[in-house]
Amino acid sequence: MHSDSSATDAGTADSGTPDPSTPDSTxxxxxxxxxxxxxxxxxxxxxxxxxxxxxxxxxxxxxxxxxxxxxxxxxxxxxxxxxxxxxxxxxxxxxxxxxxxxxxxxxxxxxxxxxxxxxxxxxxxxxxxxxxxxxxxxxxxxxxxxxxxxxxxxxxxxxxxxxxxxxxxxxxxxxxQNDRHGASETVVGFVDIVGYTSLTRRIDTGALTDLLDAFESNAHSIVTDAGGQVVKNLGDGILFTIDNPTAAGNAGLALTQLADDQTMPPVRVGLAYGPVVTRFGDVFGESVNIAARLAGAARAGSVLIDSELADALADDDTFFIKTIPTLSVNGYRRLHARVLQPNRRHSDSRR
Structure with missing residues (x-):
């Protein structure tokens, strides 16, 4: 009986009748x-x-x-x-x-x-x-x-x-709200995945697609929840803007927490505050370049900010701003940067 059933099943498959258990059969x-x-x-x-x-x-x-x-x-x-x-x-x-x-x-x-x-x-x-x-x-x-x-x-x-x-x-x-040239003061942010190039050699395309989908989805949520806008995806990186400096700082720190998920590698963030020109959905200005340079220089899981954003956040006790030596990066021989961290004392006092 078992062999007859198998023959019947095979005959059904050969006849071209779709098998609902195998969606790709036809x-x-x-x-x-x-x-x-x-x-x-x-x-x-x-x-x-x-x-x-x-x-x-x-x-x-x-x-x-x-x-x-x-x-x-x-x-x-x-x-x-x-x-x-x-x-x-x-x-x-x-x-x-x-x-x-x-x-x-x-x-x-x-x-x-x-x-x-x-x-x-x-x-x-x-x-x-x-x-x-x-x-x-x-x-x-x-x-x-x-x-x-x-x-x-x-x-x-x-x-x-x-x-x-x-x-x-x-x-x-x-x-x-901006002037006629489209210039406005805003925080430009750049976040990317640390070690992305070597990662692509270690995992298959399916796993890589899932990782990028999760990264983009979570990063987009953090930026939009902070009142910001994702300007564009750049491979393993995301360029975004957030008008409010405090919201931008919190978003930057939140982005570094994405790696708390064991499936996500660490990320690094660069934030720069200054005037930008918006043109056809893109942003231009020195702060865009600085944000990218800061992200490239940041250690895994950290946020680097420029001196302008550091000044804007100086009186905000939710953050701890750490001074570091000037950076020498492409286009900037002496770039003044700070490490942005959450103020643990402030967090403890609110508990």
Whole structure:
């Protein structure tokens, strides 16, 4: 009886009937999933050509190429329709947004802003879409859920629009408080994993992915809970800003505690306080460079801060600021730095 049952099971598997206990037993055709997403997002007919764009927007062929490339979109050598009517109207608003300022210099500046904005949008959307595509592909391999891919993709679209709107409101409020050049006083922070390069040689890609996911998720939570913003992920590092010096100091110390989890290697943090210029989602200024240099010079599990942040925290008894010799790092022969630690006496007095 046992052998008959085995033969029956084998015959069932060979017949192509899906086995629900093995989700990958019947791969879903890639073309069917792709067609479903095309119907969902690209159902409207593309009627507007490249020539329509040039004529309607009054821009040069070269500028159109640069904007399109900045979005990260492939060119259609046939000259056929590339946009739906709705996409054409939306792109018109994007292109014409800065064109109402008089003067040739203003117009040239607007053209440069268009390219820079398109590049920022293209890079951000490309990374986001790549992650979403990988996740959807994982789900699509399970025949039980493959028919839900369009629904899940629509969910991604709704979620990212909701999150974008809220970040836009918060970002606009912050930008309106800064001067017209976008400069503001803030704490710039950089945190990275100690010994990351050697770590990649010791663990497999699956374990590395899990580690980076945990690091990024926990670090993002600490920064946002402190009222800050993650600017970008840089491999094993994260660049962030926090306006309030005390909140930034507490966040820096909290980040070093991530290594309390036995699965997480130690991290190090650099914090610098000063004016930064915000441009297309990125931050620029000397404090950005200093924060990165401080993080690179910090010992595992420690927080290094610059002299400006040390002055801002001097009267805050929740911290202990330790003086160390000046650092010689790339770009700075004598960089004044301090070690930031929690004030144990203050903590004990509150118990």
């Amino acid at each position: 791969p879903v055709a890639t073309s069917s999933v792709s067609d479903a997403l095309t119907d969902l997002f690209g159902g409207a007919e593309r009627t507007r050509t490249r020539e329509d764009i040039l004529t309607e927007y009054g821009i040069s062929n070269d500028h159109a190429d640069r904007v399109w490339s900045a979005f990260g979109l492939p060119h259609d050598p046939t000259g056929g329709p590339v946009l739906t009517d709705a996409e054409f109207d939306a792109l018109a608003l994007f292109v014409m947004a800065d064109r109402d300022v008089p003067g040739e210099e203003a117009d040239e500046r607007a053209l440069q802003y268009e390219i820079a904005t398109a590049r920022t949008i293209g890079q951000t959307m490309s990374r986001l879409a790549e992650w979403e595509a990988v996740r959807l592909a994982q789900i699509a391999r399970d025949p039980r859920f493959a028919d839900r891919i369009p629904e899940l993709a629509r969910g991604f679209e709704i979620a990212q629009t909701m999150v974008w709107r809220r970040h836009l409101v918060a970002g606009l409020q912050n930008a309106m």
